[in-house]
Amino acid sequence: MKVAITSEDGKIFQHFGRTPEFAVFEIESGKIIDESVLPSGDSAHGALAVLLKENNINTLICGGIGGGAMNALSSLGISVIAGIEGSVRDAAQALAENRLEPTFDFTCKHHEHGDSHDGNCHCH
Numbered sequence: 001m002k003v004a005i006t007s008e009d010g011k012i013f014q015h016f017g018r019t020p021e022f023a024v025f026e027i028e029s030g031k032i033i034d035e036s037v038l039p040s041g042d043s044a045h046g047a048l049a050v051l052l053k054e055n056n057i058n059t060l061i062c063g064g065i066g067g068g069a070m071n072a073l074s075s076l077g078i079s080v081i082a083g084i085e086g087s088v089r090d091a092a093q094a095l096a097e098n099r100l101e102p103t104f105d106f107t108c109k110h111h112e113h114g115d116s117h118d119g120n121c122h123c124h
Contacts, residue, residue: 001027003095004038004052005088006062012084012091014063017048023088024057027096035092046072053078061091061100 006012006019013019019040026034043051049072052060059079073080083102084091094100
């Protein structure tokens with residue numbers, strides 16, 4: 001399984017659409033076998049879903065994420081585990097060990113109203 005985690009400075013970035021990069025982990029038989037970094041570049045929201053698909057990502061781990069992004073990822077066959085905080089490495093290890101659980105309400109509700117984004121995600 002190939003997993004991408006929204007990332008900044010080794011921590012899970014809390015807004016999918018604004019993530020500066022993804023920490024990418026390959027997991028097999030309950031172990032992390034490889035890890036790398038995938039820059040998000042100028043991509044945002046829906047384009048990030050395509051970027052992940054092009055890089056053969058099966059699962060996304062993130063903090064907050066809006067409904068539109070969830071739908072885009074789902075339509076591309078990428079499963080989402082949202083509401084996660086802390087270290088990207090710890091999250092990947094927890095997923096490998098089948099013990100990763102969301103910790104809070106993760107939906108970025110302001111996206112549903114068409115509000116322009118002011119840089120402050122209120123979903124964390």
